[in-house]
Amino acid sequence: GQNIDQPTEMTATEGAIVQINCTYQTSGFNGLFWYQQHAGEAPTFLSYNVLDGLEEKGRFSSFLSRSKGYSYLLLKELQMKDSASYLCAVRDRTGGFKTIFGAGTRLFVKA
Amino acid sequence: DVKVTQSSRYLVKRTGEKVFLECVQDMDHENMFWYRQDPGLGLRLIYFSYDVKMKEKGDIPEGYSVSREKKERFSLILESASTNQTSMYLCASSLQPINTEAFFGQGTRLTVV
Numbered sequence: 001g002q003n004i005d006q007p008t009e010m011t012a013t014e015g016a017i018v019q020i021n022c023t024y025q026t027s028g029f030n031g032l033f034w035y036q037q038h039a040g041e042a043p044t045f046l047s048y049n050v051l052d053g054l055e056e057k058g059r060f061s062s063f064l065s066r067s068k069g070y071s072y073l074l075l076k077e078l079q080m081k082d083s084a085s086y087l088c089a090v091r092d093r094t095g096g097f098k099t100i101f102g103a104g105t106r107l108f109v110k111a
Numbered sequence: 112d113v114k115v116t117q118s119s120r121y122l123v124k125r126t127g128e129k130v131f132l133e134c135v136q137d138m139d140h141e142n143m144f145w146y147r148q149d150p151g152l153g154l155r156l157i158y159f160s161y162d163v164k165m166k167e168k169g170d171i172p173e174g175y176s177v178s179r180e181k182k183e184r185f186s187l188i189l190e191s192a193s194t195n196q197t198s199m200y201l202c203a204s205s206l207q208p209i210n211t212e213a214f215f216g217q218g219t220r221l222t223v224v
Contacts, residue, residue, distance in 0.1 A: 004153075033212060033213075041217070042115075042201065042218060043154075043201070043213075043215050044215070045212035045214075048212060087153065087154070089154075098159070098169060099144075099156070099213065100156070100170075101146070102153050103152055103153035
């Protein structure tokens, strides 16, 4: 089966760094996505990892370890507008390349 | 910019009604998806489609059906709405190959009373 775990909520301070972890179990791993979703809005794409290692994109970085079934999203120089839910999603090639989402991590950035 | 448009932001329907949720994308994407999003459960895949007139069941297809008569339009149908189908419904589309990101619509918050 498939399972994705991420913390329900996190709080961090403006200007700080925060790491949001995601662990997954899947039989046919074919890539991992991170999406950002502000309250009442649609999810928007942040990053995609299919090989092990770190992908950096501005203030956001995403890391993948396929052997450990583990990823994290790193947010640097936090801003108030980063307060949102962060969704970890795994693509599984079994059963037709479905993308399975975790429940999301709500990040609160405080001044 | 890719635009995925869902026909309604908010809907209230009665138990037993047949409900149609419409989704249109304007970037010629092959893949389209319907998810529902519930607190604590994340996004769960209901149905998806890789091509016109093609559909595949997701993880929770029971009580739903879909239609894709044209490439740009993917409709979700609740055959007989029930209160446990009260949820936020999100449509998404993506390009081939399948490892590209999905673009989401704004969502339809459906309440079944």
